[in-house]
Amino acid sequence: MDILIFGAGSLGSLLGGLLSRTHEVTLVGREPHVGEVRRDGLRITGVETVDVHPAATTDGTEVSADLAVVTVKASDTEEAARTLATGDVDAVCSLQNGMGNEDVLAAHLDGTVLAGTATYGARLAGPGHVEWLGRGRLTVGPWRPEDDVETAERVVAAFRAADLDATVTTDARGRLWEKLAVNAAINPVTALARVENGALAPPGELADLATAAGVETAGVARADGASLSDATVRESIAEVVHETERNRSSMLQDVTDSRRTEIDAINGYVVDRAEELEESVPVNRTLATLIRGWEAGAGVE
Ligand SMILES: NC(=O)C1=CN([C@@H]2O[C@H](COP(=O)(O)OP(=O)(O)OC[C@H]3O[C@@H](n4cnc5c(N)ncnc54)[C@H](O)[C@@H]3O)[C@@H](O)[C@H]2O)C=CC1
Numbered sequence: 103m104d105i106l107i108f109g110a111g112s113l114g115s116l117l118g119g120l121l122s123r124t125h126e127v128t129l130v131g132r133e134p135h136v137g138e139v140r141r142d143g144l145r146i147t148g149v150e151t152v153d154v155h156p157a158a159t160t161d162g163t164e165v166s167a168d169l170a171v172v173t174v175k176a177s178d179t180e181e182a183a184r185t186l187a188t189g190d191v192d193a194v195c196s197l198q199n200g201m202g203n204e205d206v207l208a209a210h211l212d213g214t215v216l217a218g219t220a221t222y223g224a225r226l227a228g229p230g231h232v233e234w235l236g237r238g239r240l241t242v243g244p245w246r247p248e249d250d251v252e253t254a255e256r257v258v259a260a261f262r263a264a265d266l267d268a269t270v271t272t273d274a275r276g277r278l279w280e281k282l283a284v285n286a287a288i289n290p291v292t293a294l295a296r297v298e299n300g301a302l303a304p305p306g307e308l309a310d311l312a313t314a315a316g317v318e319t320a321g322v323a324r325a326d327g328a329s330l331s332d333a334t335v336r337e338s339i340a341e342v343v344h345e346t347e348r349n350r351s352s353m354l355q356d357v358t359d360s361r362r363t364e365i366d367a368i369n370g371y372v373v374d375r376a377e378e379l380e381e382s383v384p385v386n387r388t389l390a391t392l393i394r395g396w397e398a399g400a401g402v403e
Pocket residue numbers: 108109110111112113114130131132160162173174175176178181182185197198199200220221222223224225226352364
């Protein structure tokens with residue numbers, strides 16, 4: 103398969119590098135990473151050490167591919183979609199956290215839109231070098247009624263052919279809500295308290311706060327039509343906290359590095375959807391307000 107990875111940062115470089123063992127992969131990213139990959143290849147260390155030489159470019163315009171995997175941060179999705187629209191991709195698959203990305207892609211692109219989640223852990227350690235922090239799983243499914251499950255099956259088969267752990271879902275929206283509940287719980291609390299994910303293990307006040315945000319999110323998910331129980335969300339949060347106890351969440355990393363966070367696509371999305379559905383989400387609202395307050399004070403773009 104001809105695969106374009108749009109957003110060759112931490113996750114995109116890891117998955118693009120692993121996929122390039124079996125498929126034709128082009129990484130679309132920024133300098134100095136792209137130049138280094140073109141010169142010396144991409145080195146993956148951590149869970150496994152892998153040295154590969156995928157194609158890499160900073161120019162994602164007018165490209166054609168069987169599949170574009172989108173791994174930019176949520177605030178860059180609109181620009182990614184506009185850029186991809188100048189080319190010809192048969193299918194696009196977001197593996198981003200948060201909600202709203204698939205709708206942005208669908209608004210700009212003609213091909214099949216797939217919604218995905220990723221629990222792989224990755225960190226760009228330096229130009230040309232990505233650290234693989236945790237094995238994970240990818241789920242991929244059609245986003246809209248007109249997006250066919252056969253395309254999701256072909257994409258999952260391609261991922262598996264490259265030894266990635268991937269499954270097809272026919273309930274992509276439900277899966278995204280479940281991942282959103284976990285991120286709404288863990289990300290802002292770890293970012294505000296400046297702690298690793300493991301600090302949210304129960305019992306404790308941080309665990310209670312995170313769980314309250316996750317349970318509120320499950321309520322909004324159900325009002326939106328998803329079948330997501332409070333018990334499932336509690337279990338998912340506890341499981342992810344345990345499995346990623348030494349992780350610094352992506353939002354904590356963004357705050358530490360003075361970068362814009364994905365708060366709008368995570369707790370901000372929960373607040374907006376709750377308003378539309380007349381649900382009350384005071385914990386998510388407070389967490390979103392605090393993170394946005396930090397962004398404004400820090401002057402991040
Ligand atoms: N890093 C991880 O372990 C995981 C990340 N995610 C999600 O995946 C998404 C990406 O996360 P990360 O890889 O951590 O972010 P990142 O910031 O490391 O990577 C995004 C990359 O996209 C590039 N980019 C953005 N717009 C671009 C454009 N127009 N042209 C070329 N390059 C562009 C940026 O320069 C950056 O290198 C987020 O939604 C995150 O929440 C999900 C699961 C795990």
